[in-house]
Amino acid sequence: MMLKGSVTELTEESRGAHVIVGSHGGAPSGLRALKCGVASLICHDAGIGLDEAGVAALGVLEAHGIPTAAVDHDTARIGDPADMMARGILSRVNAPAAELGLSAGMPVTDAAALLEAGAAARAGKRAVPPDGEEFRRLYIEAEVEQGGIPTLITIVDSASSVQTDDDGAIVVTGSHGGLPGNLSEKALKARPLLVAFSDAGIGIEEAGVRRLPILAEVGVAAVCVDVGSARIGDGLSTYQTGILSEVNSPAERLGARVGMPLKEFISHVIAEAAARQTARGAAPETISKGNV
Structure with missing residues (x-):
């Protein structure tokens, strides 16, 4: 095998x-x-x-x-x-x-x-599907609270699609929150402001959420949504219907709480970013990598 x-x-x-x-x-x-x-x-x-x-x-x-x-x-x-x-x-x-x-x-x-x-x-005699990407990468505008600022969220079906260009961004994935190959260095290839995964049922030894403490060590806010609340493998579903089941310490500091809809948490993060910009005397502007 x-x-x-x-x-x-x-x-x-x-x-x-x-x-x-x-x-x-x-x-x-x-x-x-x-x-x-x-x-x-x-x-x-x-x-x-x-x-x-x-x-x-x-x-x-x-x-x-x-x-x-x-x-x-x-x-x-x-x-x-x-x-x-x-x-x-x-x-x-x-x-x-x-x-x-x-x-x-x-x-x-x-x-x-x-x-x-x-x-x-x-072996090797199967039909092959048409060319095309099986894992989507797209950008959508977040739903924000009153006072929030327009923000594009990166949506990917697979965390393998996350790139270093996503540093400082808000990223929502369809991937599980475990470690590919059981290797800490494969937790994520970027350092986004916030990243979301599926908890994959959490499972034995809490393997489905093992990325979260690893990402906390490098200051990345990371959360998992309950696998029963959103379709695993579908980043858009994670964003639209996901309910937080696990959060790491940087995410807690941003306001994440177990039981909160992911969409609500992201909206809160964006609103808080707008408030900080206003407090600094700057007009709120579209959130981009690194300015949250």
């Missing part, structure tokens, strides 16, 4: 491989795996969550005959394929995987052996 901390690490070189990824099983993960031509995929169920978004990849890949299974978030750390292999237990399987003998409740070690034995003949 090929082990990858994130589905975004898959490339054309992954074609025909049997893969375990630490990523959630959202639809974008399925599209990425499909584009790279994997023979089979084991992903993380990320708490399953709203609209069962955490396992949507199983349906995406089932439509192309690719065996796919998801690991129960309470049995292995999200983001950590080695842990998933060592102690993960399947929670969901799609029809092609079931045909090979996989079932919910099966250890990943057994599932991997069945996939390698049964799917080998079909």
